[in-house]
Amino acid sequence: MGRYVLRRTAQAAVALLGVSIVVFALIHLVPGDPVRPALGTRFDQELYETLIARAGLDQPLLLQYWNWLTSALTGDLGVSFRTGQPVTGALLQRLPATMLLAFAALLVGLLIALPAGIVSAVRQGRPVDYAASSFSQIGVSVPDFWFGLLLILVFARSLGWLPPSGYVSPLEDPVEAIRRLILPATTAGVVTGAILTRFVRSSVLEAMGAEHVRLARAKGMPERYILRHHVLRNAWIPVVTITGLQLATLLGGIVVVEVVFAWPGIGRLALDAVVRRDYPVLQGAVLLIATGFLLINLLVDLLYARLDPRITTS
Amino acid sequence: MSGAPEPTPEHDDSTDAEVVLSVRDLEVSFGTKRGRAEVVRGLDYDLHRGETLAIVGESGSGKSVSTLALTKLIPIPPGRGTGTAHLGDTDLISLSEAELVHVRGQRIGFVFQDPMTSLNPVHTIGRQLTEGMRHHLGLSEAAARDRAVELLAKVGIPSPEDRLGDYPHQFSGGMRQRVVIAIGLSCDPEVLIADEATTALDVTTQAQIIDLIAELQADLGMAVVWITHDLGVVAGIADRVLVMYAGEVVEQADAPELLSRPRHPYTVGLLASLPVLGDTERGDLAAIPGLPPPPTSLPPGCGFYPRCSFRSDERCATERPPLREVVAGHLVRSFYEVPEEQSRRASAATRIAIEPPDVRDEGVA
16 A cells, blocks of 8 residues: 555645646746736836846746756745745645635535435436436536536625635634625535535445345345445446546636635636736745645545455455 | 246256246346347246256347346346346345345345456455445444455465455456455355356466355355356356257256256257267267347247247247146247257267366366
8 A cells, every 4th residue: 555655645746746847838938928918008128128037937847947947956945026925935824715615615516416316316207307307407507607606606695605715824713704605505516516426326326236235135134234234335437537527627716616716725816827927926826726636636546456356455 | 028828947856946036027128229138038936945947048149138127137227127036035026226236246146257346346355245244234443354264265365364465456257256246245145146257367366266166155054146158157057058049948947857858949959069079970069050149139939930840830930838847847949849859969078178178176276
């Protein structure tokens, strides 16, 4: 097991290196630079060249990358072109908000998907199955910005039950933090739940059709027992994978939800960085998101080994 | 059902033991988009203590469904079983799902076809072996464990104590089937149903599994129903044989009688189609032309009529033949019998094909 973790960590490191190269290349391949728009109408060639040189953008690309990489390895991701603040600090400051929202959304998603998926598989072809399928279909089709706005309109504007937007750290005021979390987490969670419902349903259905389930029935085990110990136990394996992928997606990609709810997360930071060509921030944000992705995948694989004895013992 | 009275099968003198399972007029049908599919059409048989009954037929003949239906193990909801099936004093067909849970695994054990898929890959062998015993017999974990070790030893798994914690993928196919058999036997069932239990195994392993079940049967005295399409299995262990075609019994007799003097055209065709090692005289392998009729549109007369090469009676096309007792204990669903000469020829080939000298003894581990 230790060797397995070690090997997977090494693989993850190589993948991260690849990600950093690709992101770096993409950023610099796009025409334009961060200085020109910052100067705006007061364009001055001399000033422009000074600023470019100060940002190190006049150096050869390989050297730029090398400089970035060596300092990144020490945890220094450079300073933002826009604010002049260290990127590492900015990311770490935003990370808790993103993680809180991502995990809360995943929780909402699982609370929807597990019961809905299991029930619709067990009652396949019955009304409850159609209801779950319809929910799933609607959930994946509805745009999240629209759904978010709808929730704000109903629960914040009309009913006034919850604050419409903003983030409060749970360390400062846990109650207010949760109140602010509910709407964005529901918005992102419903979509996640809709996607997961389908996977839960299909993997439970597949597990129910297994020959060993028939043998368990032939053994005279009660249906509830069979569902718990033979069907669900086996259905979890694919569900864990897709849940991991969903969490990774939530960590990196709920930009829209963050914007709608004025949530100070990584996604919004990255979006701003793209718009303003803030290379160091963008590079750092992508690296962080990729790290999260790889870390979650590693966790999923380790969880796999626990769920499926064939992986570790064969 | 045709108007012809169905004779009740009499058990013959050689098996004078008590009847453990008595099936009468069992019918199974499914609602399908193309109408009602009659998969089993009036099945009657008695199974005696210690007896091995082979139910033979090709895919779709209703052989598996007829036994699965006894404990409502057919997953398709619109499946409907009628008739009676008395296991001791209990009519299985009238039992509710909750009552059947105490029959399955406890009074009737099952062994399925493919040991590679019939064990749960994520649970240990020990767990899969003990869960039924704990549920049915109320054994403690330790007691169930002890019995599991005993059972594994009985089915020929070496150092069973060490294997309880292993997972199915750590066993070979033959060993897995032994585990499945141990599961089937774990609650001392009155009847063991082996549904194509050797089909997925290689030939040597097949012989081992067949011998194992025969030994266990002699040891424990349970009755065994072998569902198979393999006449080699039949010759090896069956006391009596039911040949099924299109959902009904076409021939039923003691195994030696049926194999030496088959009387139904279908049985004769089955026997004649067995490959014989080293037989160069027969030329191409004989095959029965055509396909079995779909259960949604069965022919009005004999189910085998469209494929029959012996048909000689005009009633064959229009009237369902009755099951007639032609010799004591030998029932045939036909208006006539296959002439003795052809019957003997098919059977002679069979004897060579299914009983090659010495092979079976070598197969035993």
